[in-house]
Amino acid sequence: MMDMRFSTNFLPANGLALIGVSGGADSLCLLLLARQISNLKIIVAYFNHQLRREAVLEARFVCDLAEKMKLPFVSEAADVGRYASLHRLSQEEAARTLRYRFLFAQAREHHANVVAVGHTADDQVETILMHFLRGAGLTGLKGMAGYSWLTEFDQEIPLVRPILHLWKSETEAYCRDQGFLPVYDTSNGDETYFRNRLRHSLIPELEKYNPRVKQALLHTAAALQGDHSVLQDVLEIAWKDTVIDNGQGWVAFDQISLVKNSVGLRRNLFRRAAEFLQPDCRDIGFEAMDRAAVFVESPTKDQIDFVNGLFMFAESGKIYLATCEAVLPTGDWPQVSQQLTLDSARLEINNGWVLSVEQVDVDSANLQITNTDNWSVVLDADLTGDRFIVRPRRTGDIFSPLGMNRQTVKLREFYIKVKIPRRARRNWPLVCAGEKIVWVPGFRLAHPYRITEQTKRVVKFMLQQE
C-alpha cells in the first residue's frame, strides 16, 4: 500500500529530468523518489526568490544534498520583490514567473525531457479552493494537471507534477523514513497570506461539513480534468471551423460559424484566443466572457473591451479579438489618404482600384441596370457639372442618399448604417462635385444627382479593382 502510493507519475523511465528542489519535504520527497528510477538522470535546480534571509542557507542545503547524491546542481537568485513592483505583479505571481523562467531556461540548456516540481495533493486542494472562491470556470476548478505545458515558458518541455497524489504529511513521513531531514519548506514562505489562511483556517472549517473534503476535492479535480480534456478536443475542432484568419496580435472568427456554436463553446473559443494572443493571460473573468458571447450575436459598431487590454470588434462578417498593438489586416478596400482631382478618364486610387469616368447617352433601360451595381453609377451631368474630386471624409460631411428624397444625413451615420468596415471609413473615397458628395462608391449615389425624366446629359463613374 505504502509502495503503491509512493510511485511517481509522469516521470520518464529514462532521459533527463530537471527537478525544482526547495529543500522542503515536498520537493525533497520528489527528489528521493525520482532517484529510484534507475535510468533517469536528474538535475537538481534551486531558485532563490531572495524574499527571506535564510534562502542563502537553503541554497547551501540543497547544493550539499545534490553533491551528496552526486547529482548536478544548478541555481539562480532573482529579486522577486523588485520584479513584482517593476511589472506590477503580486509577489506570488512574480515568484512564479521568475521561478519557471529559470527552470525552463535550465531545462532547455541541459536538454532535459521534463521539468518536475513537488506540488502535492494539499497544494491541489488549496488551488481548487482558491479558484472556487474566486468563481472560476472549469479551467480553474480542475486544478493543476499532472502533465502539462506552460507554453508561456516553453513550447516543448512538459511540466510534470509526479507527487500530486501525495499529501504533504506523506512527503514528510517519507523523508523521515528515508533518513532525510527537510528544511522548513520555503514554499510556505512564498505563500501569500491568502493561501495560508486557506490552509490553516478555511480547510479545517470545511472539514466540519465533510471530514473528507480534501479527498472530495481531489476527486472533483480528477473528474473535471477528464471533462476538460473532452472539451479541449471539441474546442480543437471548433477552432478550425471558426477561426478564419489570424495575424500579429489578432484573431478573426467567422461570425456566422461563431454564432452557430453554443455559448459555452464560444466562451472557450474566446479563452483560447486570449491565451493565444497573450500567453500569460491566465484568468479571464466571467463578465468579459459573457460580454463577448453576447456581442457576437448582435455586434455593435463599437469595439468592446475584452480583458487584459484585448478588445473585440466586428467587421465584414468577422469578429476580431485583438491586442492594442495588433497589426490588423488592412483589407482590400479602396482608400484615399488625400484629395485627388479627377482630370482624366482614369484615376488610380490604391490596391489596383481605378476610378473611371465617361459621358454616356441617355438610355433609361440601360441606366436602370447600371444603377443596381453600387460600384458603377450614372448621374445627371447637368447637375454635377464636369469638375470632380475624390477625397476622404471630412468632419461634418453630410450626404443625401438616393431614395431618401431631400433628406440629408451625417456621413458618419451613413457609414455606420451601411456597415462600411470601421477601419476603412477614414479613407473611403468620396466622389464630389465641388463641395457636394455625389457618390459613395460601393454604397449609394446622392439623391439630388440621380437620373430623372428631365436628364439630358449623363456622366458615368465606375470604381473597379483591376
Added chain:
Amino acid sequence: MMDMRFSTNFLPANGLALIGVSGGADSLCLLLLARQISNLKIIVAYFNHQLRREAVLEARFVCDLAEKMKLPFVSEAADVGRYASLHRLSQEEAARTLRYRFLFAQAREHHANVVAVGHTADDQVETILMHFLRGAGLTGLKGMAGYSWLTEFDQEIPLVRPILHLWKSETEAYCRDQGFLPVYDTSNGDETYFRNRLRHSLIPELEKYNPRVKQALLHTAAALQGDHSVLQDVLEIAWKDTVIDNGQGWVAFDQISLVKNSVGLRRNLFRRAAEFLQPDCRDIGFEAMDRAAVFVESPTKDQIDFVNGLFMFAESGKIYLATCEAVLPTGDWPQVSQQLTLDSARLEINNGWVLSVEQVDVDSANLQITNTDNWSVVLDADLTGDRFIVRPRRTGDIFSPLGMNRQTVKLREFYIKVKIPRRARRNWPLVCAGEKIVWVPGFRLAHPYRITEQTKRVVKFMLQQE
C-alpha cells in the same frame, strides 16, 4: 435597473404555467411576476409536506391568495416522513420526490406547458456549495438549470426556475413593494440541518475570503452550464457510437469504441447509462466512475459493482452495465441444459444449433483443413469409441486441450482462458465419450483423441447453426 432584474426567465409568453407556491417570499414573488405576463394562464399549486403543524395554515393562506387573484388552486398533502422511512430516503429526498410527483401529475392533468418553481440565487449558491463539499463533478457543480427536464417525473413538461437570478432578499423586497406579506418560507422548514448550516455559517465564513463569493459562485454555475451543454452535445454523438445494444435493465457498449474515447468521455457515458437505467440515480460517486473507466481498459472475468445496485461486466467484446433485475440478452450460443445422447447422425441442440456426426475416411490433407475450424472436428474413432453424449459442464470437469500434450486443466479455467461468454458457460455443450470430454465445440478438441499417424478410423463432428 430594478425592472431588468425583475423580469423572469423561461416563463412562456402564453400558454399555461403550473407554479409551485409555498406562500414564502420566493414563490410568492414568482407568482406576482408571472401574473404580469398578460397571456400566461397560471395554476397555483401547493404541496403540504405534513412535516409541520402550521402547514395547514399555509395551505389556507396560499388557497386564499389564489382565490383573491382569481387563479385556479390545486393542492395535495402527503406524509413525507412516512414515505422517507418506507423508502429509506432522507426527509429532504422524500419531500423532493413527492413534491415533484404532485406538481408534474397536476401539470399533466391540466395540460400545463411548464412547471415553475421559485428557486433563487441563494438556493443556487447553496446547491453548488453542497456539491462542492461532496466532491461533485461538472453535473453537480453547474448547479440548477433555469430550464430543464426532470425525466424521472415527466419526459415532456419542462421544469423552469424563472427567478434563479434573484436573491432571496430581492424576492422579499419585491413582495413588500407589491403589498404582499409572505408567510415564513416553509422551504426553510424543509431544509436539512446541513443546508441551514451552509446558509447561516459557512457562506458568511466564505465571504471573509471573498466578499462577493455568492456572485462568484453564480458565475461559476453559468460558465459550467455552458461547458456542460457542450459536453452533452459531444456525449450525444459518443453515445450513438459506443452503445451497440440495450434492453430491459441493461446497456451494452462496444468495448473497442469505448476505449477509444477519453476517460472523461467514458465517465460521462457511464453516468448517462446509469441515469438511463435508473432515472432516479442522481449521484454517482467518483470511485465508481473510476473503477468503471479502468475496468473497460482491461476487463476481468468478474463483474464489478458500479453504483446503486448497477453492475458492469465484459462479454464478447461488449461492456454491459446492468441492473440486478436486467433481462440480459441470452445470446445466440449453443446451450444444453441437460445430458443428451447422440444416437443418430443429427442432434438438435437449441436456437437452431445442430450437432452432426459421421464416420469419414482417413485423409490427412483433408483432416488438416477441417481441424482449423473449431466448429467441426475429426477425432480418432478407435480412441473415442462410438457412444457419445452431449452435456453441460459438471463441477470438477477436467479437459486436455489439443496442443497441451498430456496436461489437463480445469474446465472452469479453460473456459476463462478461451473467453467463453460468462453467462454461456454453465450450459455450453460438451461432446463426451463416456466420462471424457473429447470436444469443446467452438474452442478445442481433447489432445488424447487427436488424429495421429496411427489413426485408422475417424469420427467427424460438426456443430452448426442452421
